[in-house]
Amino acid sequence: MPGWLQSLRRRREARVLQRRAIPDALWQACIAQLPFIAARPAEQQVRLRRMASLFLDRKEFSGAQGFVVTDGIALAVAVQACLPVLELGLDCYDGFVGIVMHGDAVVATREVVDDDGVVHAYDEELAGEAMEGGPLMLSWADVLPADEGAAPATAYNVVIHEFAHVLDLRDGQADGIPLLGSNAERRAWGQVLMAEYDRFCERVVCGYATVLDAYAAEAPDEFFAVSSEAFFVTPRALKEEQPAMYRLLASFYRQDPADY
Numbered sequence: 001m002p003g004w005l006q007s008l009r010r011r012r013e014a015r016v017l018q019r020r021a022i023p024d025a026l027w028q029a030c031i032a033q034l035p036f037i038a039a040r041p042a043e044q045q046v047r048l049r050r051m052a053s054l055f056l057d058r059k060e061f062s063g064a065q066g067f068v069v070t071d072g073i074a075l076a077v078a079v080q081a082c083l084p085v086l087e088l089g090l091d092c093y094d095g096f097v098g099i100v101m102h103g104d105a106v107v108a109t110r111e112v113v114d115d116d117g118v119v120h121a122y123d124e125e126l127a128g129e130a131m132e133g134g135p136l137m138l139s140w141a142d143v144l145p146a147d148e149g150a151a152p153a154t155a156y157n158v159v160i161h162e163f164a165h166v167l168d169l170r171d172g173q174a175d176g177i178p179l180l181g182s183n184a185e186r187r188a189w190g191q192v193l194m195a196e197y198d199r200f201c202e203r204v205v206c207g208y209a210t211v212l213d214a215y216a217a218e219a220p221d222e223f224f225a226v227s228s229e230a231f232f233v234t235p236r237a238l239k240e241e242q243p244a245m246y247r248l249l250a251s252f253y254r255q256d257p258a259d260y
């Protein structure tokens with residue numbers, strides 16, 4: 001980026017940061033609900049707070065069916081969405097603008113065609129959905145589950161999950177391989193991903209308890225999204241259970257959350 005463009009951008013960001021500064025009380029209340037962010041070093045929290053302001057400036061929140069998106073709700077989404085791109089930059093999310101918030105999970109009717117050409121309709125309950133070009137959909141009831149304090153058996157974080165899909169989709173394919181620099185990197189990523197995915201599916205089939213939700217066995221792109229949840233929410237458990245997947249994600253996100 002040319003120097004003049006960089007300084008223009010810096011000036012614009014400075015104005016946004018001033019206009020969109022997050023009040024202390026709101027920030028503290030938000031972080032108190034998110035222990036995996038509260039555990040981060042102060043320096044990272046400062047950068048996260050700054051990035052959340054820029055995120056709130058660039059994205060457009062809307063409430064579906066009368067749901068009211070308060071400042072606290074928008075901030076809770078923003079800060080969790082920014083965590084995965086803390087070292088990658090907010091530009092990773094430039095492909096879309098709209099975020100549609102529902103009060104609760106959304107029931108979507110899906111159709112599948114079987115081998116005989118018969119169409120089967122079924123209902124699917126969605127806590128969130130990411131699609132190329134947006135908008136991104138989230139259910140608030142799933143963003144901050146009421147029983148958060150009850151130490152869930154598996155890592156669950158719908159915001160990180162859906163934004164991991166956004167990162168995966170940047171190369172136009174939902175395949176668990178995010179946008180990487182070269183074909184060689186893609187191949188290497190695919191090899192580790194599939195080996196770890198197969199290992200995980202075996203554990204699920206054998207009925208073992210897993211750090212990752214069994215939903216991750218659905219497909220490699222879901223495995224990437226669910227692994228990303230665990231990477232940020234319960235990093236030590238993921239590192240212990242699937243060390244190669246942890247290392248892969250650590251190299252991509254340029255973070256080592258098991259340290260905190």
Ligand SMILES: [Zn+2]
Nearest residue numbers: 161165222225
């Ligand atoms: Zn998913």
